[in-house]
Amino acid sequence: MVSKFSRALGALALAATLTAGSAFGEDLKPFPDSSRLVAVGGSLTEIIFALGEEGRLVGRDSTAVYPEAALELPDVGYMRALSPEGVLSVNPSALLVLTGSGPKEALDVLSKASIPYQTVPEGFSHEGILAKIKAVGQALDVEDKARALSDEVDKDLKEAEALTANVAARKKVLFILSMQDGKVQASGTGSAANGIIALAGAENAITDYQGYKALTDEAIINARPDVILMMDRGGELAVSDEALFTHPGIALTPAGQNHKVVRIDGAYLLGFGPRTASAVRDLARAIYGDALGGN
Structure with a gap:
């Protein structure tokens, strides 16, 4: 029997392919009401916790397995196979989704049900991580917190990347x-x-x-x-x-x-x-x- 976490992590890797044309420069708008937020995409949930804004969360998708406290939130389904019923079951006021979440038909139904949603760009790079933090901060109207977290993560990434700066032969x-x-x-x-x-x-x-x-x-x-x-x-x-x-x-x-x-x-x-x-x-x-x- 394959565990729920194994299925989620396998799906995470299989789905994690950069979407061509993801625009890091596009700004998100603050949600009118993010007091009952559903985050779709494990990294978005991690960022929200890192910003200290986890109190807004009422649901997560199955790829959100960290921090451990996130597992206490209702699971609304896998990010690429969402059902409107699963998301609506937690009565959200806003939906924040990572690029590639869907299917589009499900997001259209949620939009028609007056659930505002915004899409955060995905990028598998140093810059892509900072762009996600910025976007989450904009959507939740906590840009000062997001800038502080971004600066911290940026410094940490630069130090980590410097570890291999002098490696003579790349493996x-x-x-x-x-x-x-x-x-x-x-x-x-x-x-x-x-x-x-x-x-x-x-x-x-x-x-x-x-x-x-x-x-x-x-x-x-x-x-x-x-x-x-x-x-x-x-x-x-x-x-x-x-x-x-x-x-x-x-x-x-x-x-x-x-x-x-x-x-x-x-x-x-x-x-x-x-x-x-x-x-x-x-x-x-x-x-x-x-x-x-x-x-």
């Missing part, structure tokens, strides 16, 4: 989403996995497609990853070291020969919210180890 990392039936689903560009690998000072081993696709053994061998990166999860989606390193493609890569795999919690690794600088540090240290010196 190649293959992010594997799943290995069901031995088929490797891996990340290309334009994804949260690609973004966090870059922030940690490494290179994505796969650059010839966007999003997530199944790789042939030959493609894995040719990619020559130094490190395998995976979400740390259980249930049917878990992959043992034995299954990973005996895979015929992975076994012939530097990562397979050196048994080099890094497993990190999915929401922490791929969330692109206030905790991302810490995730960058953890990933960089796991990839480079002693090569980071005293940093």
Whole structure:
């Protein structure tokens, strides 16, 4: 049985592909009434808690698994498969959604039901995180708080990225989403996995497609990853070291020969919210180890 959290984190990674044309510069307007707010997108919930505005929240979507207090909020469904009934069940006064939430038909129904909603742009980069914080601050009319949080997160990210500034040889990392039936689903560009690998000072081993696709053994061998990166999860989606390193493609890569795999919690690794600088540090240290010196 796959746990609810495993399903949510798997969906988080699979859905986390940058939407072309996301506009970081677009300003949001303060909601007329955000006293009963539903946030859709785990990073938005994290930002709202980090701003100290969690008292407004009356609902979250299934990707919001941090902080632990967020789990006490009603779950209105998965961000890309919302139902109007689920959202309306908590009687919201406003709906704040991350780019890619939907389906559009559900959001249209909510809009016709006089539930104001605004969309926060998603971007898997340092700048993208700051843009999300700014947008949330605008929507909740707490721009001073948002600027303070943005400055703090900006400084933290710069310090985390500096860890790998002097690394001589960049490691190649293959992010594997799943290995069901031995088929490797891996990340290309334009994804949260690609973004966090870059922030940690490494290179994505796969650059010839966007999003997530199944790789042939030959493609894995040719990619020559130094490190395998995976979400740390259980249930049917878990992959043992034995299954990973005996895979015929992975076994012939530097990562397979050196048994080099890094497993990190999915929401922490791929969330692109206030905790991302810490995730960058953890990933960089796991990839480079002693090569980071005293940093």
